[in-house]
Amino acid sequence: xxxxxxxxxxxxxxxxxxxxxxxxxxxxxxxxxxxxxxxxxxxxxxxxxxxxxxxxxxxxxxxxxxxxxxxxxxxxxxxxxxxxxxxxxxxxxxxxxxxxxxxxxxxxxxxxxxxxxxxxxxxxxxxxxxxxxxxxxxxxxxxxxxxxxxxxxxxxxxxxxxxxxxxxxxxxxxxxxxxxxxxxxxxxxxxxxxxxxxxxxxxxxxxx
Numbered sequence: 001x002x003x004x005x006x007x008x009x010x011x012x013x014x015x016x017x018x019x020x021x022x023x024x025x026x027x028x029x030x031x032x033x034x035x036x037x038x039x040x041x042x043x044x045x046x047x048x049x050x051x052x053x054x055x056x057x058x059x060x061x062x063x064x065x066x067x068x069x070x071x072x073x074x075x076x077x078x079x080x081x082x083x084x085x086x087x088x089x090x091x092x093x094x095x096x097x098x099x100x101x102x103x104x105x106x107x108x109x110x111x112x113x114x115x116x117x118x119x120x121x122x123x124x125x126x127x128x129x130x131x132x133x134x135x136x137x138x139x140x141x142x143x144x145x146x147x148x149x150x151x152x153x154x155x156x157x158x159x160x161x162x163x164x165x166x167x168x169x170x171x172x173x174x175x176x177x178x179x180x181x182x183x184x185x186x187x188x189x190x191x192x193x194x195x196x197x198x199x200x201x202x203x204x205x206x207x208x
Contacts, residue, residue: 050066165178
């Protein structure tokens with residue numbers, strides 16, 4: 001398999017971490033959607049990452065779809081989403097909130113970077129959405145005493161939140177104070193110290 005995209009994207013990073021934890025062999029091509037547009041377009045007409053090229057040549061797009069596929073490649077007891085309800089839909093919700101917040105992180109960056117006149121209405125809307133998600137996630141994590149979000153083993157929801165928090169802090173330094181969200185800060189710090197998070201990472205690289 002070939003994973004296309006840079007690890008400063010939380011979407012790409014969550015897939016790279018899951019592939020690594022599952023022990024699934026893959027080649028990483030750290031292409032950016034601006035600097036490597038033509039390369040990515042050969043596989044994905046949307047020119048978005050992550051893009052996963054399977055060994056048979058089939059191409060998967062969007063991190064949720066990719067994770068759904070790679071989850072099918074491992075035994076049920078190793079899958080990083082809970083199998084039983086209500087934990088399963090709760091974990092899916094946490095992951096969806098995290099990746100939805102990541103969309104706002106990206107949108108806000110592009111608004112500030114690519115537009116000559118920045119829309120303060122849009123900036124404030126994104127900031128409000130980000131802070132709203134952080135408040136919900138903080139309350140949820142603070143209300144759980146388990147080592148990880150949904151038990152004693154690492155899961156997709158944990159990975160998504162940690163990856164997005166890193167992207168937020170690097171793409172928008174000073175936008176939020178992580179100390180205002182102590183449960184999330186502790187969660188992210190613990191995961192970022194893990195070897196797989198240290199391996200599957202790169203500093204944020206603004207598009208040229």
